[in-house]
Amino acid sequence: xxxxxxxxxxxxxxxxxxxxxxxxxxxxxxxxxxxxxxxxxxxxxxxxxxxxxxxxxxxxxxxxxxxxxxxxxxxxxxxxxxxxxxxxxxxxxxxxxxxxxxxxxxxxxxxxxxxxxxxxxxxxxxxxxxxxxxxxxxxxxxxxxxxxxxxxx
Amino acid sequence: xxxxxxxxxxxxxxxxxxxxxxxxxxxxxxxxxxxxxxxxxxxxxxxxxxxxxxxxxxxxxxxxxxxxxxxxxxxxxxxxxxxxxxxxxxxxxxxxxxxxxxxxxxxxxxxxxxxxxxxxxxxxxxxxxxxxxxxxxxxxxxxxxxxxxxxxxxxxxxxxxxxxxxxxxxxxxxxxxxxxxxxxxxxxxxxxxxxxxxxxxxxxxxxxxxxxxxxxxxxxxxxxxxxxxxxxxxxxxxxxxxxxxxxxxxxxxxxxxxxxxxxxxxxxxxxxxxxxxxxxxxxxxxxxxxxxxxxxxxxxxxxxxxxxxxxxxxxxxxxxxxxxxxxxxxxxxxxxxxxxxxxxxxxxxxxxxxxxxxxxxxxxxxxxxxxxxxxxxxxxxxxxxxxxxxxxxxxxxxxxxxxxxxxxxxxxxxxxxxxxxxxxxxxxxxxxxxxxxxxxxxxxxxxxxxxxxxxxxxxxxxxxxxxxxxxxxxxxxxxxxxxxxxxxxxxxxxxxxxxxxxxxxxxxxxxxxxxxxxxxxxxxxxxxxxxxxxxxxxxxxxxxxxxxxxxxxxxxxxxxxxxxxxxxxxxxxxxxxxxxxxxxxxxxxxxxxxxxxxxxxxxxxxxxxxxxxxxxxxxxxxxxxxxxxxxxxxxxxxxxxxxxxxxxxxxxxxxxxxxxxxxxxxxxxxxxxxxx
Numbered sequence: 001x002x003x004x005x006x007x008x009x010x011x012x013x014x015x016x017x018x019x020x021x022x023x024x025x026x027x028x029x030x031x032x033x034x035x036x037x038x039x040x041x042x043x044x045x046x047x048x049x050x051x052x053x054x055x056x057x058x059x060x061x062x063x064x065x066x067x068x069x070x071x072x073x074x075x076x077x078x079x080x081x082x083x084x085x086x087x088x089x090x091x092x093x094x095x096x097x098x099x100x101x102x103x104x105x106x107x108x109x110x111x112x113x114x115x116x117x118x119x120x121x122x123x124x125x126x127x128x129x130x131x132x133x134x135x136x137x138x139x140x141x142x143x144x145x146x147x148x149x150x151x152x153x
Numbered sequence: 154x155x156x157x158x159x160x161x162x163x164x165x166x167x168x169x170x171x172x173x174x175x176x177x178x179x180x181x182x183x184x185x186x187x188x189x190x191x192x193x194x195x196x197x198x199x200x201x202x203x204x205x206x207x208x209x210x211x212x213x214x215x216x217x218x219x220x221x222x223x224x225x226x227x228x229x230x231x232x233x234x235x236x237x238x239x240x241x242x243x244x245x246x247x248x249x250x251x252x253x254x255x256x257x258x259x260x261x262x263x264x265x266x267x268x269x270x271x272x273x274x275x276x277x278x279x280x281x282x283x284x285x286x287x288x289x290x291x292x293x294x295x296x297x298x299x300x301x302x303x304x305x306x307x308x309x310x311x312x313x314x315x316x317x318x319x320x321x322x323x324x325x326x327x328x329x330x331x332x333x334x335x336x337x338x339x340x341x342x343x344x345x346x347x348x349x350x351x352x353x354x355x356x357x358x359x360x361x362x363x364x365x366x367x368x369x370x371x372x373x374x375x376x377x378x379x380x381x382x383x384x385x386x387x388x389x390x391x392x393x394x395x396x397x398x399x400x401x402x403x404x405x406x407x408x409x410x411x412x413x414x415x416x417x418x419x420x421x422x423x424x425x426x427x428x429x430x431x432x433x434x435x436x437x438x439x440x441x442x443x444x445x446x447x448x449x450x451x452x453x454x455x456x457x458x459x460x461x462x463x464x465x466x467x468x469x470x471x472x473x474x475x476x477x478x479x480x481x482x483x484x485x486x487x488x489x490x491x492x493x494x495x496x497x498x499x500x501x502x503x504x505x506x507x508x509x510x511x512x513x514x515x516x517x518x519x520x521x522x523x524x525x526x527x528x529x530x531x532x533x534x535x536x537x538x539x540x541x542x543x544x545x546x547x548x549x550x551x552x553x554x555x556x557x558x559x560x561x562x563x564x565x566x567x568x569x570x571x572x573x574x575x576x577x578x579x580x581x582x583x584x585x586x587x588x589x590x591x592x593x594x595x596x597x598x599x600x601x602x603x604x605x606x607x608x609x610x611x612x613x614x615x616x617x618x619x620x621x622x623x624x625x626x627x628x629x630x631x632x633x634x635x636x637x638x639x640x641x642x643x644x645x646x647x648x649x650x651x652x653x654x655x656x657x658x659x660x661x662x663x664x665x666x667x668x669x670x671x672x673x674x675x676x677x678x679x680x681x682x683x684x685x686x687x688x689x690x691x692x693x694x695x696x697x698x699x700x701x702x703x704x705x706x707x708x709x710x711x712x713x714x715x716x717x718x719x720x721x722x723x724x725x726x727x728x729x730x731x732x733x734x735x736x737x738x739x740x741x742x743x744x745x746x747x748x749x750x751x752x753x754x755x756x757x758x759x760x761x762x763x764x765x766x767x768x769x770x771x772x773x774x775x776x777x778x779x780x781x782x783x784x785x786x787x788x789x790x791x792x793x794x795x796x797x798x799x800x801x802x803x804x805x806x807x808x809x810x811x812x813x814x815x816x817x818x819x820x821x822x823x824x825x826x827x828x829x
Contacts, residue, residue, distance in 0.1 A: 088538030100525045104518035122494035
């Protein structure tokens with residue numbers, strides 16, 4: 001019981017540590033989806049090159065829009081409208097662009113479904129095959145299993 | 154030379170066409186005349202290699218001897234270029250690289266036909282398929298992208314090779330990548346041939362096993378060299394930017410990796426035959442798609458050549474390949490029935506199935522992101538960009554699941570794994586992984602603070618699990634052999650590896666993957682700082698302090714350069730001097746960053762001379778701290794080591810001393826028939 005309590009305290013402490021400071025999370029998260037439009041191919045938050053004609057204004061726009069709207073999509077829409085569609089390098093989470101987010105997990109889910117279906121078909125099949133074949137000596141099978149186990153190196 | 158080169162190309166096309174047509178006719182006949190025809194087709198196929206070699210040598214010769222009457226040489230070489238780069242001109246441009254593709258394909262075909270005795274009938278049909286692919290590339294270099302096109306007038310000097318490509322790794326990177334791309338043609342040809350012939354057994358897999366591993370190895374090395382070149386030369390502080398052309402090299406690598414694992418199911422248990430055939434078909438198609446992406450300019454990329462009409466050729470070829478594969482499958486699918494069934498979901502077989510699902514899923518994910526801008530433009534007539542943030546979010550979770558499976562797979566037995574065995578085998582790897590996760594939080598990793606750190610946290614914990622899993626496999630097997638031979642544990646592990654090089658080489662490659670992942674996780678903790686630095690100015694990045702002691706300028710007949718002399722301190726400790734440089738190559742002033750990198754196993758201090766402030770001429774310095782980068786390269790080297798070990802033939806099994814049954818005393822023995 002004492003050990004359980006110790007583990008629980010440790011886990012709580014870890015969760016608290018994991019969280020840390022998240023005051024600037026939204027700024028970092030949205031800034032990480034926007035590319036500086038000066039042609040340097042840097043993400044906006046990473047673009048710190050001296051004399052960049054756009055990044056200061058774009059960062060200012062980001063701060064203003066984050067304060068103005070609590071909806072992240074609105075902020076990204078502002079950048080698309082004012083700094084060009086290519087300034088946002090992450091597809092939007094609505095409309096046609098939502099498709100980009102849906103397709104990979106949907107394909108994986110479909111694949112998983114297919115795999116499970118194949119597995120089910122396979123698991124059903126040997127029952128017939130074994131039924132048609134000669135009865136197996138359980139003693140012999142035990143020896144076979146042991147041999148397989150011991151020789152699998 | 155251009156005339157000779159053109160002649161070689163036409164002659165090679167004729168030989169490949171002969172090999173294809175006569176080989177196809179001969180493979181349908183079973184009489185002596187058919188065998189003779191087949192032999193002529195084989196020899197024509199081998200001769201194709203010499204003809205294409207002639208063309209490649211002609212182009213290299215033209216480059217080395219500065220024959221600027223050839224438009225391609227004018228565009229990609231000049232007199233001042235060192236000889237190694239003049240040779241590299243062969244694959245520096247579109248026409249040359251297609252000739253190079255063709256040359257490598259004919260080389261692979263030559264070796265395949267030379268070793269026809271492994272299975273003459275199967276090799277004959279595979280050789281016809283290879284000849285078909287060869288015809289396509291020879292048609293391209295003869296009619297669509299001829300490297301021997303002539304200039305209207307001979308120029309005194311050429312334009313030269315792009316400065317960024319004048320780097321030792323760039324001489325090796327494209328050939329490695331191409332060897333990987335082209336190499337998948339061979340298992341593809343064998344798989345299609347075996348399907349068309351309804352060939353019994355898994356012989357095509359046995360024949361192509363080494364081809365596939367070698368091809369995969371070349372592709373891995375090629376991709377890594379490209380990444381290392383980007384890191385060392387481009388000066389942006391990273392090595393993978395999810396650029397469409399980088400992604401194109403990843404497609405066949407992912408499906409090829411899936412194929413390497415799933416063929417084991419077919420070899421060991423006669424399962425997944427349909428899947429394996431389609432996996433290698435798709436891998437080949439993806440190599441063609443990758444070449445199409447690089448050559449046609451359908452997707453804008455820093456690597457892609459300008460838009461060119463050869464895209465149409467590739468579309469047609471890809472369509473033909475798809476039709477041939479679908480028809481061959483539809484006609485012969487009954488031949489691909491599994492011989493065995495899955496007995497349990499908790500088994501090595503199922504781990505391979507899920508590993509394949511994830512690898513193909515990862516490939517689809519990257520395909521989606523890469524082609525989504527095109528889809529968007531078709532559907533909405535609106536351009537958009539899909540960049541690194543998207544790929545990181547959708548690819549990394551799949552990659553982490555894959556890591557988990559890689560860590561678990563070796564501990565699962567074929568057919569079925571009992572709960573007791575799972576408990577016994579997983580306790581230590583899982584426990585150490587958990588301890589790592591806790592330790593990472595304690596030392597300051599904040600998984601809930603941002604997504605990158607969360608992924609890195611999981612990735613590092615799983616990497617530990619992978620290494621412990623493999624170590625425990627080696628130890629367990631090593632102890633068994635130590636018991637048999639009575640020697641040292643290390644000796645037991647050595648014999649273990651030698652007895653099944655493929656399996657244990659694969660495990661070493663898994664350790665390489667784990668180390669590679671450790672390197673990737675470092676990306677979550679990268680820091681950088683850019684600053685204009687006057688004399689004696691300080692730049693602080695992390696716990697490093699850079700002080701500008703001086704800056705110098707230099708000029709020779711090739712370039713003008715600016716160099717900063719920066720003293721580096723970590724706290725109060727002087728570490729040495731770094732000299733980042735920027736060169737402006739003549740005549741057009743193309744800039745090239747010579748990165749100064751202080752590299753340790755813990756982190757790289759990566760310093761770039763970005764340029765000069767136009768107002769006051771002061772240097773602008775950008776410094777990055779890139780943690781754990783070296784583990785990426787070390788991981789790949791371990792992967793190469795493991796894969797190379799997997800290619801070594803197995804040693805004979807150890808014969809352990811057998812205890813003879815106790816001798817029966819003579820008087821107890823009776824002669825046969827003595828019993829009454």
